[in-house]
Amino acid sequence: MRQALSACRSAFIGVAAFSGLINILMLTGSLFMLEVYDRVLPSRSVPTLVGLIVLASALFGFQALLEITRGRLLVRVGNHLDYVLSPRIFDLIVQLPLRAKPTEAQPIRDIEAVRSFLSSTGPTALFDMPWVPFYLFICFAFHTMIGVTALIGAIILICLTVATDVLSRNAIKGAAQQGAQRNRLAETGRRNAEVLVAMGISDRLLARWRTSTGQYLSLQRRANDVSGGFGATGRVLRMMLQSGVLAMGAYLVIQGEATAGIIIASSILTGRALAPVDLSIANWKGFVNARQSWRRLEQLLKNLPPQPKKLQLPAPTQALTVETLMVAPPGAQKTSVQEVSFTLRAGNALGVIGPSASGKSSMARALVGVWRPMRGAVRLDGASLDQWSAGALGQHIGYLPQGVELIEGSIAENIARFDPDASPEAIVAAAKAAGVHDMIVGLPSGYETPIGEQGTNLSAGQQQRVALARALYGDPFLVVLDEPNSNLDSEGEEALTKAILGVRARGGIVIVIAHRPSALAAVDLVLVMARGTQQAFGPKDDVLSKVLRREQAAVPAPLKMAQGG
Incomplete structure (x- = not known):
């Protein structure tokens, strides 16, 4: 001042x-x-x-x-x-x-x-x-x-x-x-x-x-x-x-x-x-x-001092590492995520499951750099997220939050993240990767259709699919999807599965936070969260079978009627 x-x-x-x-x-x-x-x-x-x-x-x-x-x-x-x-x-x-x-x-x-x-x-x-x-x-x-x-x-x-x-x-x-x-x-x-x-x-x-x-x-x-x-x-x-x-x-x-x-x-x-x-x-x-x-x-x-200029790091291409991550909401002292650790390699897709308030969305915010860890680190190819500037890191991350947040402007501007130098080919490629191209061209103004304030001109499902295309724009290395199918129909869920497989095929990493099992169709790893802690991590079939056995064991056996009155 x-x-x-x-x-x-x-x-x-x-x-x-x-x-x-x-x-x-x-x-x-x-x-x-x-x-x-x-x-x-x-x-x-x-x-x-x-x-x-x-x-x-x-x-x-x-x-x-x-x-x-x-x-x-x-x-x-x-x-x-x-x-x-x-x-x-x-x-x-x-x-x-x-x-x-x-x-x-x-x-x-x-x-x-x-x-x-x-x-x-x-x-x-x-x-x-x-x-x-x-x-x-x-x-x-x-x-x-x-x-x-x-x-x-x-x-x-x-x-x-x-x-x-x-x-x-x-x-x-x-x-x-x-x-x-x-x-x-x-x-x-x-x-x-x-x-x-x-x-x-x-x-x-x-x-x-x-x-x-x-x-x-x-x-x-x-x-x-x-x-x-x-x-x-x-x-x-x-x-x-x-x-x-x-x-x-x-x-x-x-x-x-x-x-x-x-x-x-x-x-x-x-x-x-x-x-x-x-x-x-x-x-x-x-x-x-x-x-x-x-x-x-x-x-x-x-x-909140301005961020100093940081050295431009090479684009990540190999791994995401989470080290003893501890996260709390901004300004709060009580942690919502504690001691979470795992490593994902290029081509992996991780599904994160768990009951409500288990820390899944809090972890997602830390993985994309929105919330700063209280302890531990999130690393891309060995470099912690704070070594990137926000603008540079955003080029390597795609994020679909649980509450879809579109910005007033056209569909094309939202998909391109309001990049003034975005090419039409890159915008269309992201829309096709999200399986939303046909839906967009079917609108009266196509890609120039105005979103409206907070996306009011689109339905909830359309907003979610446009937000998915935005997350895939520019082929980011790490894509984090928080409840990506909450507003999708069967056609949208099929497009979501293809999108996840597409990221894996090009050597990216996908993390999907989900309650509905259909969102896990394309993942190969699963992380189970409960009360903010990591309960299990490993191949999808192994982890899901353990979760199923645990749930069956927790269900009490039916009471038998006594004979003879």
């Missing part, structure tokens, strides 16, 4: 320079009034008045030009910060669910809050604040009592600014957290609309929404009440102070210690001296939001 902001150092220097010139030009109004009352009116000189008007108009024009330029510079600073950080922000969005326990992290809204504040009038108050002593010094130059009056007003307004920060900080932070919770509830309702309506859950979720909304609005109201109340108080005090300076100036004129021009000039100067403090109070809520967003982003970027 600091590096991105430091790249705008020259822009900030320009803003500071413009602020200095603007604050000097702000004296135009006061000096104009001083000259009119003390020079033009006593002399009744129209040419002097015209000259002053022309000079003041030119200075006001320069001031307007400088303020426009300063505002545009700040907008461009905010946009530059957003643009420079956007790749890391997107990386955060992708990596957070895989590296840490879900939190209130909201990197998109945080960077928008920072950019919006930088593009607002808030920073101008910060750049104008150092000029407050300059205006107070001029007030003292007019007369000590005028300076003292302005200084007392400045101290009161600064105290109001500090009080605004102290009293609104927790409310603004709580409102941000409740706002994030409301967004999650809204997203839950959108994603699960069918279930909510069909099973009558929407009213109950609505109750949660109302509770969260009430808390959110209450915190927002408290924050707005504090900042708005102190802002209104500050504006009234500033007007009272200007009136007080007028009264003090009138008293000094009566005593013969000041001129009539000083009365008006000092009033204008006092208002200008306190304007940055008043503007700071008005923008304090935005400043606090931006400050909290900045700290959250800084912490997230620190916790």
Whole structure:
């Protein structure tokens, strides 16, 4: 964050320079009034008045030009910060669910809050604040009592600014957290609309929404009440102070210690001296939001540093080795996979079976590098997965997750993994390998058929088969399929079996996680999981026969009726 902001150092220097010139030009109004009352009116000189008007108009024009330029510079600073950080922000969005326990992290809204504040009038108050002593010094130059009056007003307004920060900080932070919770509830309702309506859950979720909304609005109201109340108080005090300076100036004129021009000039100067403090109070809520967003982003970027460039390794062609693998979900301490070890050679296909919650899907995520092992390693040709960059490793891995995740775009883009340089031949080859080519060309737009958000334009079976083609695109060495036949009919299952045999025939490795035995038709090895541990591993027929004998032994013998009553 600091590096991105430091790249705008020259822009900030320009803003500071413009602020200095603007604050000097702000004296135009006061000096104009001083000259009119003390020079033009006593002399009744129209040419002097015209000259002053022309000079003041030119200075006001320069001031307007400088303020426009300063505002545009700040907008461009905010946009530059957003643009420079956007790749890391997107990386955060992708990596957070895989590296840490879900939190209130909201990197998109945080960077928008920072950019919006930088593009607002808030920073101008910060750049104008150092000029407050300059205006107070001029007030003292007019007369000590005028300076003292302005200084007392400045101290009161600064105290109001500090009080605004102290009293609104927790409310603004709580409102941000409740706002994030409301967004999650809204997203839950959108994603699960069918279930909510069909099973009558929407009213109950609505109750949660109302509770969260009430808390959110209450915190927002408290924050707005504090900042708005102190802002209104500050504006009234500033007007009272200007009136007080007028009264003090009138008293000094009566005593013969000041001129009539000083009365008006000092009033204008006092208002200008306190304007940055008043503007700071008005923008304090935005400043606090931006400050909290900045700290959250800084912490997230620190916790998830960018991956260093890694040496390009040769494509794996020989083996997959799993060494005493231990896996836990991101942010959790309880492991879901423990002490799993096996080796697969090129051409092997492994079926992983076991009851629900036995750690099969967790192991699959570790095998493709989505979850990092707590202990042990997953190796391709002897190199652990963390020796590859994500982009390089992805070329050698095909993954079909249990919950099919297609991305909005065309079928061709999804199969090609959104590779802009993908050839039509490679896309069609992957579709044919998955046995889905005929289905795709039968659609109205063929390979250009839009997927829709989360694949809504395709049936569940079609989504799964397109996702299988995506997993096979580019002939990856390791293909991991998690419940690949959960939504398939008999034709789809036959295509799945051919796809697995095709990977084996070209020297790849396939791992199939399945509940239905039909998915194991093309595998030659089986791994049995239970309670996160490896129970058996070996040739399919041997392992399945042992599992069958174990299940038969676990079934109790039927009770026999006693004879003779």
